[in-house]
Every structure is written in structure tokens, then in C-alpha cells.
Amino acid sequence: MLPFQRVAIIGMGLIGSSLARAIAARMPTVHLTVSDRSPEVCARVRELQLAEDVTDNAATAVIDAELVILAVPVGAIAAVAAEIAGDMATGSVISDVGSVKESVLKALTETMPDHVAIVPGHPVAGTERSGPDAGFATLFEGRWCILTPADPASPAAQQVAAFWERLGARVEMMDAAHHDRVLAVTSHLPHLIAYSIVGTASDLETITRSEVIKYSAGGFRDFTRIAASDPVMWRDVFLNNREAVLELLGRFTEDLVALQRAIRWGDGETLEALFTRTRAIRRSIIDEGQDTANEDFGRSHGGRPHGTGDDS
Incomplete structure (x- = not known):
């Protein structure tokens, strides 16, 4: 039924x-x-x-x-x-x-x-x-x-x-509040970072916009794909989940400073330990079936941006 x-x-x-x-x-x-x-x-x-x-x-x-x-x-x-x-x-x-x-x-x-x-x-x-x-x-x-x-x-x-x-x-x-914290980590913060890094790259005086586009290798291209998402939708997401996003953004900023310190002081052991741990997490995401296979299928069957009603 x-x-x-x-x-x-x-x-x-x-x-x-x-x-x-x-x-x-x-x-x-x-x-x-x-x-x-x-x-x-x-x-x-x-x-x-x-x-x-x-x-x-x-x-x-x-x-x-x-x-x-x-x-x-x-x-x-x-x-x-x-x-x-x-x-x-x-x-x-x-x-x-x-x-x-x-x-x-x-x-x-x-x-x-x-x-x-x-x-x-x-x-x-x-x-x-x-x-x-x-x-x-x-x-x-x-x-x-x-x-x-x-x-x-x-x-x-x-x-x-x-x-x-x-x-x-x-x-x-x-629970709704718990959902918003989880998605702040898994979706909202990654989108914010993707938007930010594209903006940073385009603002660099020594690198032209054409060079950013021309030489976008796998890392930049794949990571910033989500920066093409609907801007109105994501504006609303950040305004409506501001507390969870700001909390996670603060934690991320602290972790980024620690990573910056490790690079400055040549601390390869810390870098390798972090990369090893995060690589394992990425593999778990793939094993769970939550990688980009579905999104790749969507791109092959989708079309140009069109219309006003969007997902969130």
C-alpha cells in the first residue's frame, strides 16, 4: 500500500x-x-x-x-x-x-x-x-x-x-538541532570553504583568473565543484544555521592554525599523521557508498541551471 x-x-x-x-x-x-x-x-x-x-x-x-x-x-x-x-x-x-x-x-x-x-x-x-x-x-x-x-x-x-x-x-x-550540527560539519562548512578558496584564488594579484581556470588540476577542480551550487540556497543555509556553522568554523580555524604551524616548522610527522587519519576517513565514506558516484551520474544526465525552486 x-x-x-x-x-x-x-x-x-x-x-x-x-x-x-x-x-x-x-x-x-x-x-x-x-x-x-x-x-x-x-x-x-x-x-x-x-x-x-x-x-x-x-x-x-x-x-x-x-x-x-x-x-x-x-x-x-x-x-x-x-x-x-x-x-x-x-x-x-x-x-x-x-x-x-x-x-x-x-x-x-x-x-x-x-x-x-x-x-x-x-x-x-x-x-x-x-x-x-x-x-x-x-x-x-x-x-x-x-x-x-x-x-x-x-x-x-x-x-x-x-x-x-x-x-x-x-x-x-x-533531533533537529543535532541534525544542524552534523550537517554543519559534513556539508555547510565544506561549502563555505569551497566558496572561500575560489574567492581567494580569484583575488590574488599575481595569478590571473584565466590561469586559475586554465590550470585547475584535479585537487582545485574537484574540491571547488560545490562552489558552483546555487548562491541563494546557500545564503539561506548559512543564515539559518549560523550558530552551528560559526562554532564549527571556529574549531576549523584552530585546526588550520595548527596545520600552518606544522608546515612552518617542518613538522612532517604531524602532517603525515593527520593525512593518514583523514585518508582513512575518506575511504570509510567511499565504503559507505556516500561518495560522488551519484553526483557524477547527475551531471551526466543534468543540464544548465534553470529556474527558481532549488534544493537545499
Whole structure:
């Protein structure tokens, strides 16, 4: 039995369009309605035939939906939730795909009527692409989807978990604040560093921008790939998870100073010990199946950035 028969997705960026494709592939009898504030994106979604119903009116999209998923930047969730709150069906469930959860849980709790169950979610998957052309149905296969409901044992939380499992994801329940600390380490800080190092390289007076682009070997190219991610989405992530990011950034700065000291004093033993330990962690990530294979597949099936609704 399907967890939900009628689903609405608000925002047709990478995650929203991938959700639409995954639902069509794995739950073809589900009636899907999608919405994006951009008429151009809606037109493209219709061309791609990603859903039965497409509208640029979010409130219209959620009428009669059993599950509503907000696939918009974290900073837009409160406004979108307020826009659709009055049209949410009794007994429906609202979720999202943002990589910050504490602020989302607060926004939805303050906005949604009592007859709507709130189950915030975060599929830990993505590429640097955006827009409806960038999505692909297998994006969530073998990836973690973290759910942060107030009550993990609630029927709504179990339904949303079953929904993601049908899409091929592995589901984990987690406290919202703990989620934000974990993602600050595994996602938010790496993005911040990638944005920073690209900015540093482009600002060096002795190295031209053309040289940075021309001679970007594997290390710079691979590390800075995520700096191509949507700037609005990541602006909202850092503003909404500022405490956890700042805490981790402080710790990272201390570790970087220690590394700087080891290089200055020729302390090869310290450098090798660090590199050996971190190499083992990287290998564990590969063994866990959370490397870039899925993202590489997405790039080979994705397209140019397009549209306004983006993943988080």
C-alpha cells in the first residue's frame, strides 16, 4: 500500500524535479501536483511532463494533497508555508528537503494549522546543478534521508519514512538541532570553504583568473565543484544555521592554525599523521557508498541551471 496517494511538490529545482521523476518511476499511481513561482519553470516542467498538474500558485497546488513537500530555499519556507497554510487538507502532512532543520521546524510549527502533521526532512543528496532539467529519478537511491519530526513514532513520521524508502533512500530519525550540527560539519562548512578558496584564488594579484581556470588540476577542480551550487540556497543555509556553522568554523580555524604551524616548522610527522587519519576517513565514506558516484551520474544526465525552486 502506498504511503500517500496524492502528493504536491512546491519548487521544481534539482530536488523537486528529481522527486517528481522518482515518484513517477517508483510510485506511478500517485497523483502528483507541482508548483513553482516562475511561469518559465512551470512551462518547462510541462514540456518535460513531470507531473499531472502544474501551477505557479502554491496554494492551489496543495488542495487535496495528502503530502506536501517544500523544495524551496530554506529562507523561503516560512513565507511559502504561510501562503499555503489555509489550503492544507485536514489530516495532511507537510515536509521539506532543506539542509537546515531547526529553523524549518520552528517556521512550520508557527504557521501550520493543528490539523496538519509536520515532518521536516532532508535528503542528503544533490549535485551543483539546479532547475527542472537537472533532476534525475535515481538521485535518492542508497542515500540518507534524515527526518526530524517532534515525535518520530507518530503515524505521519512513519508514513514519510515509508515514502522515502519507496524512493530508494535510507531513512534516519534525528533531533533537529543535532541534525544542524552534523550537517554543519559534513556539508555547510565544506561549502563555505569551497566558496572561500575560489574567492581567494580569484583575488590574488599575481595569478590571473584565466590561469586559475586554465590550470585547475584535479585537487582545485574537484574540491571547488560545490562552489558552483546555487548562491541563494546557500545564503539561506548559512543564515539559518549560523550558530552551528560559526562554532564549527571556529574549531576549523584552530585546526588550520595548527596545520600552518606544522608546515612552518617542518613538522612532517604531524602532517603525515593527520593525512593518514583523514585518508582513512575518506575511504570509510567511499565504503559507505556516500561518495560522488551519484553526483557524477547527475551531471551526466543534468543540464544548465534553470529556474527558481532549488534544493537545499
